[in-house]
Amino acid sequence: MSEHQRSPQPPLLFLACLLAGWGLGFLRPLGTHLPxxxxxxxxAALLAGFLVLGGWALITFKGAGTTPNPNGAATALLTSGPFGYSRNPLYLGLSACLAGFGMLLDSAWVLLTVPVLVxxxxxxxxxxxxxxxxxQFGAAYDAYVRRVRRWI
Structure with a gap:
């Protein structure tokens, strides 16, 4: 993969979706109509899930001595901890966080940006x-992909 095909930073994509949903709410408020x-x-449950899942994933990255940066060089293939359940627990957590903010802000617009983020x-x-x-990891990565789903 060439250097010019770098991935955008996931927290920035999250922030863009959150701000887009929040901004649309100013233009045309649209609540969830939930109690x-x-x-x-x-x-609160979605934000707590984000903190637990994200924290667990970051601890797993640190314990393996590799980076969570999507543009960084992986030094290990993570297949245990949260990575035994989802190949992308940090991104799953970011999506849950966005949904949590949508609920807390009573914004259907923010909730509608969750599939956009995904x-x-x-x-x-x-x-x-x-x-x-x-x-980088060849057959080991292919075996991991067969065993663990991309999201959940």
Whole structure:
């Protein structure tokens, strides 16, 4: 993969989606029409899930001595911890975080950006990461892909 095909940073894609949804809410407010207690509970649970999953994934990266940067050079193929359940736990966590903010902000617009974030991550980040990992780890990566789903 050439250097000019670098992936955008996932937190920036998250922030762009959050701001787009929030901005659309200013132009035309669109709530979820869910009871506040339900919205707050779901939003808090999604944000807690993000913190737990994201923290676990970052600890796993650090323990393996490799980088979570999608443009960085992987020094290890992570297949345990959260990576035993999802090949992309950080991106799953970012998506849950965005949904959590949508619930807490009572913004259907922010919630509608969650599939946009997933699409952007799939096309602009994950596809490139997978190509690099396949080239670097070969059959071990292919076996991992057969065993663990991309998201959940």
């Amino acid at each position: 506040d207690a339900l919205r707050h509970g779901m939003g 699409l952007l991550l799939n096309c602009l980040v994950i596809a490139r990461e997978e190509a690099r990992l396949r080239a």
